[in-house]
Amino acid sequence: MSKSVRAFIFDVYGTLFDVHSVKEAVETLYPGKGESISQTWRKKQLEYSFLRQLMGTYRSFWEITKDALRYALKENERSIPSEIEEFLMEAYLHLTPFPEVHEVLLQLRNKTLAVFSNGSHDMLDPLIDHSLFGELFDDVVSVDEVKQYKPTPAAYDHTLHTLKVSRKEVLFISSNGWDISGAKNFGFHTAWINRNKLPIEELDLHPDAIYEDLTGILEWI
Amino acid sequence: MSKSVRAFIFDVYGTLFDVHSVKEAVETLYPGKGESISQTWRKKQLEYSFLRQLMGTYRSFWEITKDALRYALKENERSIPSEIEEFLMEAYLHLTPFPEVHEVLLQLRNKTLAVFSNGSHDMLDPLIDHSLFGELFDDVVSVDEVKQYKPTPAAYDHTLHTLKVSRKEVLFISSNGWDISGAKNFGFHTAWINRNKLPIEELDLHPDAIYEDLTGILEWI
Structure with missing residues (x-):
């Protein structure tokens, strides 16, 4: 931690x-x-x-x-x-957010908060903007800005330039095992939200933390 | 054709x-x-x-x-x-070859014949060598020689150097839709062996020919 x-x-x-x-x-x-x-x-x-x-x-x-x-x-x-x-x-x-998302984000208000997705802005922006917690994010970052999909290192690297942080200052949070592998490979701290109780991916890249839902990441404050 | x-x-x-x-x-x-x-x-x-x-x-x-x-x-x-x-x-x-393989390869004897696989030589060579038709191939090419997996262009490119042919002289044959897309993207002629009657991949790269088994490729002689 x-x-x-x-x-x-x-x-x-x-x-x-x-x-x-x-x-x-x-x-x-x-x-x-x-x-x-x-x-x-x-x-x-x-x-x-x-x-x-x-x-x-x-x-x-x-x-x-x-x-x-x-x-x-x-x-x-x-x-x-x-x-x-x-x-x-x-x-x-029009996807439904998981129930704990809003409360967790409120408790992280003093941190830099961003989303980073393979999704392009035409699909991301309507979703985030219309959610109750959309305004809590400092930035909505899409791989489409550099046209490099996750899990390439170039994709994760793009967030550093956008958010003006160094990789060791980042906790990256995803429910996708392959995405966590890519982020760990790039050098982020990683928290895998293992909602479906799946095995860890066999890619020699272990997540720094594994939680059942997002509330676990509050340990990192 | x-x-x-x-x-x-x-x-x-x-x-x-x-x-x-x-x-x-x-x-x-x-x-x-x-x-x-x-x-x-x-x-x-x-x-x-x-x-x-x-x-x-x-x-x-x-x-x-x-x-x-x-x-x-x-x-x-x-x-x-x-x-x-x-x-x-x-x-x-110890995999079983499809029944038509041997006969098709015999009819192609006057051509340059090769296999090209993501498999490394430690798994490819025993399989090909022990088959009845192993000696019909001029070469067994593995992506491991350049450490670039299909469907990267660099992977397909490796076969050209190894076999001393140009890309327009090649018919690439695979039952994997994504592999055919990669080969087509690289510039090979492509024959998709659609053994499982699947839809064409939606990657804007259509195979030049589609056959139910390997006998169809004899049209290309």
Whole structure:
């Protein structure tokens, strides 16, 4: 536990906001297939961000999310009317925050607070701005500003320039094991919010702390 | 269909060899869990190659495959005796080729034939050498020689230097959609062996040809 932490940087999807409501939207349209379609959707969304970074063919996360949705629907259904695509994509703009988020952020008010996401501003800003705690953040940082997806070191590095902090002053918080690995590899302090009780990723990069929800990070004040 | 193709370069896992026997080995040890453990194993194997490439922390595919197995077993069981690990890893050295492989390769004898895999030589060589068609290949090329995983352009580029061909003279053959996207992005002709009737990846990179099995590529002679 380092008390030298000045900036708390949060991942967004799955960390601050529950993406469960996306599954519910899919289930509304495709009863009985909500689980399988939304699983493929999420899997391909991640995969496409990794693959495009590896191939050097960057495209924004909003577009990638749409591409992943198309793949998931094609795998399960034949046709994809554009109204359906729009309805499902809208779900990403209205996610429910996890219950503890607001209270935790209030207790961190004296620190530098930011979100840092693979999401592009067209999907991040509406979500953060419309939340009750949006104004508590000093900055909303997107990889889209440098077109380098997490977990590349270049992506995490971008937050240092934006927030004017050094890497040892940062606690990075994410529910995604691969994101925590990337942040640790870059040199951030890391807190893994292991909401789903998953094993630690086998990438030789252990998180500095593991919590069941965000309240655990208050130890770092 | 370009008749200017001089070199036929094959991916290995899922393309020449069926990885189904890996699932059977898992099922032997964990009855009823063969499917779920081996799915996680394969998923993490791929993911770890992508993530390590993105983070700049290369490790050989044999080691990554072991790491992925550990994750998959931890997700499902508590303890992982090292004999179990060894038994399951061994399965990768004794895969069954798809039935049409040998005959197709025989018909391509006048061409330059090579395999090109993310697999390291410690896992590739025993597999290829012990197959009936191993001697038909002019070369066994591994990304481990340059420590750049597919689908980076640098990985595919390595085959050109090794085989002394230009990219327009190559037909690259893989059953993995993401691998075909990477090869197409690099500038190879591509034939996707879509054994599982999956949708085309939504990465704006269409394969030049799609076949149900390898016999289709004989059109390119």
